[in-house]
Amino acid sequence: MTATTFRIGGDLEVRRLGFGAMHLRPDTDEARTAHLALARRAVELGVTLIDTAHMYGWGANEDLLAEALYPYPDGLVIATKVGIRHTTTGEGWRHAGEPADLRAQVDEALGRLRLERIELLQLHRLDPGVPLPEQLGALRDLRDEGKLGRIGLSEVTAAELAQARAVVDIASVQNRYNLLDREHEPVLRACEAAGVAFLPWRPVAAGRSGAREEIAAVAKEVDATPTQVVLAWLLAHSPVIVPIPGTTSVAHLEENLGANAVRLTREQYERLAGLPEGS
Template sequence: MRRLGFGAMHLPVDSARDQAIAVARRAVELGVTLIDTAHLYGGGANEELLASALYPYPDELVITTKVGVARTGPGGEWRLDARPSILREQVEQALRRLRVERIELLQLHRIDPETPLADQLGTLRELQVAGKVGRIGLSEVTVDELTRARELAEIVSVQNRYSVLDREHEPVLRVCAEAGIAFLPWRPVAPATASRELAGVAAELGATAAQVALAWLLARSPVILPIPGTGRIAHLEENVAAAEVRLSREQGERLDALVEGGTS
């Protein structure tokens, strides 16, 4: 699998739908082999958009979706809800919207603190045994949560917020690297413009700050698979080109030092 994925969250599903479809198709043309979506993104509208753009899917393409957030709050607002009935319903909806018989990678969007973890992972495991889910992943988890989850199911991916300037989840990345679990950082380039050092390295390489931020992630650990998102083709092409950016050891060390406690 190519180590630069695509986050579909920012694809518009209304007035700019044609543009969104063009972006999704261009991502595949550029060799992207993993696209990330979720039930939360438009209540499934994002999943439907990807199917409209890309079905029938290329053999090498994996579309991963996330479940466990639902409009079940007191006023119909979104909230964490990973009760077994909700998870099963959202998986069935995703299968229908994506037009597939199995979701190759299904991620729990967040761990629901009001539902026993064994019930959440147990439900996903049952769906896996039934052939409706290929592999199970998690999103926004701590080391302790990941450890407990791995006692209940085989976890193949973790999707946490992480970037060159945001390393709160460095301990989680370390566990993933040791266990061979794919680490999919979301919001991997958002803070790129906040660093003069980042801009300086970009100038040295003739690249953009966003490309340098992505190149740093790719060099950080072999288990990292960034999923930058955008609704514009030009930005998409810029992100994908980051795979060709190579940092020198000295440049990498300068970027490592941007966050206290960063290691080279």
């Protein structure tokens, strides 16, 4: 039977369907009101892991979650990410992995989230201009000071994960991954071997799942939606996968979390696993 919870870092228990808050923004009064309600609804429905980042609105996403949910209920984990700073040129962001900058970013995140300790802090991107031991050493020091509980990575290769684990304990990896995009399968398998949580972002393959005939067929067989089927497939695919689907719609939130009740047979799982990747 597919487990419904996972212990990140071996001790931080969360339900395996989390919520990715990336799209929540207080851009207008209407959006702010709707997105505050959505965050609260996620918790009402049993979500215990919410993923955010400084990059999501350059602090606005973290501020909104704190406004919606503080004081946080027992058992709720707000995971955030640092390592990127805003710019007004180029892509709009730059790497920011200098130890002093990482320390400042963590303090800023603690303030926005109204926390004394971030239970899961992920390095949004490895900074190619800063030696990896310096980046992770800064986060390790912050963990030892009690400001962080666990350290994770985002968008890394299996080799980079191995290098990082030689410096500090890694509790999670957040890479793009879904049924139709399994480029990071080697990273997933490395996480599985090490007991590291794998948090796939874009876990639903938005806009494509329902268009695939085999996915639609399985959805009909199990009386679920295509979205629920691909999330259920992820949960069955590896015990370390903790999907974090995001949305700005309460209906879609409820649909996503409904995947917890979907059970695929081995034959259905294998049919889906055999699908070619891509559109």
